[in-house]
Amino acid sequence: MYGLEMAKGLLVTLTNLMRKPFTVAYPEQRVRQHPRFRGEEFTWYEERCTGCASCAKYCPLGIIKIVTSPSETAPLQGDKYLLETFDIELQRCMFCGLCVEACPYDALFMGSGFEEGQYRRTDLVISIDRLRQADKNPSTWFRPQLESMDYRPGTSRPLGWRDVGREGWRWHQREKAGMRLQGRNAEDDA
């Protein structure tokens, strides 16, 4: 009979009326955030960073600004620079994560937070001090070592710079990050 399908439609909406809503009321409830989630912030480990600016070179938008000077600890080897500026212009960032992909020393991570709304555009630039002071809840995006640790940003504790290296991961052995890390460790122990 004509109209039967329309009655069926009414039935569908009625069953949905009985169902629990699938939306969540955001500030109070949150959906589960997955560990690879690329947040609107960055986690940066100064101890691991050599100031090579690979991230700045690989950024498709060129929004990372790095200014360095030779470090006193190992000026000749050139494997560690003193960072004066490390600005990330969040207002233009598209959170593609290529800077994280490019970092050979696992110093830069995508963050897991996303509530970065600001009233002024200039506040959206993450300065080096903010990067230093921020809670270290890195996203596991492009960091398989964090995934194999079963690390979950937000629920697990914040990670220190020693815990986040890619030990055993393919690029790590080839590059010289390990060597430099050994040096830092010795320094800390002394």
Add this chain to the structure above:
Amino acid sequence: MTIRTEPMTVNVGPQHPSTHGVFRVRITFDGEDIVEVEPVLGYLHRGTEKLAEERNYVQIVTLTDRLDYTSSMINNQAYCLAVEQLLGIEPPPRAKYLRTLTAELQRIASHLIAVGFFVQELGAFGTPLMYTFRSRERILDLFEMLCGARITVSYMRPGGVFADAPDDFWPALDQFLNDFEGELAELEDLLLNNEILMVRTRGVSPLPPDVAINCSVSGPVLRASGVNWDWRKMAPYDAYDQVDFDVPIGSSGDNYDRFWVRVQEVRQSLRIVRQCIEQIEPGPARLELPLVLRAAPGAEAYGRVEASKGELGFFLVSDGGISPYRCKIRSPSLINLTITEHLLIGWKLADMIVSLGSVDINMGEVDR
């Protein structure tokens, strides 16, 4: 007595609730009948092709996300196929399957949007749209699990995908596939044979196959006109030669057929996803390539996929540098828009919106 009437020109868009973004079309009406149509494009032009010439091959992946932002995975795939062709490399099999799988999930998501907005434009007050978005949300959640982003995924890279799927992805995908069967059946109950929908769309704005071919239309719009043309069958890429699926074909190319073809393609995509899950085998998901790729000078490549809206192609020319000398994007939405006049003239104002919705354009892709 005759009443003197005169045609009335109305500017539909670029700020209109249902022109799919900043599409503008100047329409001359005689009463409610359309007599003249003039699409005006370019409100969302971002110069993607030029931007691509200044970025290296991996960076361009992030630009392709923003072409058709409802099917970023498929854009990634098309671009990566072009680069792989340019470099003469082949991704590992697991990567191929992951690409096929994610592209089909994205196709489902994209078609859900198309169907939802199509019915929204028919005047259903958001309900079918909400139901489709409910399912799409699950797919986006899966994407977040895979690559940390929901819309602008940047999941694929030349030579594979950026990383293998995490362990908890596979149970979640199974769960989604099981739930989605019911949700899709519900959606079909609500829409597929609804009399009001039939009355509004059957026989409205038909597109004959010869016109469709002459206008170089592709994708569901072409198949709705009764032409069996699907790049996944014609020139299988990635793992499409390994999976078995049907191509839904419409008969008259009216609005209902275009809607119907999309709903059926969702079913076929589900089949492909299921087969991918069965066939995928462990292995590397990415070729080890340097971060900055270089192609031989003078190399050319055209990578094309059957995107959710039609044939999406990337034509790359290399001059030996780290970025392409030229990157031409053949975007299905723009070319599908060439049938606008054919679809709209002679029909009514109410049909205009529905016909445009049935073509399923995406302004990010039209204006690039």
Add this chain to the structure above:
Amino acid sequence: MNACVLNPHSILGGNHLFRFIYEGVGQMLPCWMAYVVAGAAIMLILINAVLLGAAIVSWGERRLLGRFQNRVGPNRWGPFGALQPIADLTKLLTKEDIVPYGADRIAFTIVPVLMVASLLVGAAVIPFAKDVALVDLNVGVLFILAVSSLTTIAIFTAGWASNNRYALFGAGRAVAVLLSYEVPVVLSVLGVVLVAGSMSLGDIVVAQAVPFFLVQPLAFFVFVAGMSAELNRTPFDVAEAESEIIAGYHTEYSGIKFALIQAAEFGGALVVSGLIATLFLAGWAGPVADWLGWLWFLIKTFIGIFLFVWIRSTYPRLRLDQIMAVCWKFLMPLSIINLIAVTLEVFFLRDAHGVLTTADLWIMAGINIVIAAVSIAVFGQLIRQQVRNSSQTAPASRLVVSGVSTIEVSQGQG
């Protein structure tokens, strides 16, 4: 002490609330002043009740629609978001009151007032409980149909005065739809009046020993469909089809004017649901306790609103020409069939004094339900065939091809 006494058979005397206030105030004031005070008081109550009701309906509809769509709906302010209408109103009041360039300022401004006024005047005759209506007019049905047609003029004025082509589209569509749907609506109400033997809404409620939606299911169907067209609700909401013509006739309205139009719209839903409750669901008459009449009335009104929201959440909208076809080719014959059937039944079943007993009503209900089922099926089939013939659909065969094949295009098919 000369207490003022009101003749219970005068126009306002039938209203218990009015008489109560009048006689109370009449103790202290002269009678004419008591009359004015009581009138003002009861009007204040009515206006506030209807506008507050509109606010509650707007919240309830959004909330209910949200649940139909499997989401939450407004929930930020107040318990379950119940204070949302106040927030909306505050927002709209603080907006700039824009009159677009080239608009007819007077006509543009008068429209919201006209819409709310026609709504309030219409609400005046609906009995909210036993003997509680502002006035129980003996031509109540006629009156309410007449004043609800005022909306048509208001809508057309809005579309014309806005100097906006979308608004003009909306106005043209609205006039066509509203005028057409008056006819089946009036014809279906005529059946109710025939059985009740009175045009007074109070008498119609009293006459419903058997609720009229059982006695005249066809009239109920036509009335609900017609009223959803009069209210601009899906599937007949072409006049403000937001996906086609932005917002139709009220595209250019903002601020307090928009608030008033919205109030008129949601209040219209309330009043029409009240009318449905009165005409077809036996109004304030409940299973128990006549003094709970207001509760039964509210419950029945809610049923009407729920029905409207349910339909709104489910169906797409029809095209203008199809809406006209539904009106003239489907609802119109149905209402005529109903009228003829009811007339014959009343003619044969009534006793010597022209009175129908409850048993008579049950007999009518039985016959009319059969008639309704048959005629809806028959006319549904007829209109389906018309739609089929008018559309240029190719044969509905679809092929799903498996595997690679060549292009199959028969030339010259276009």
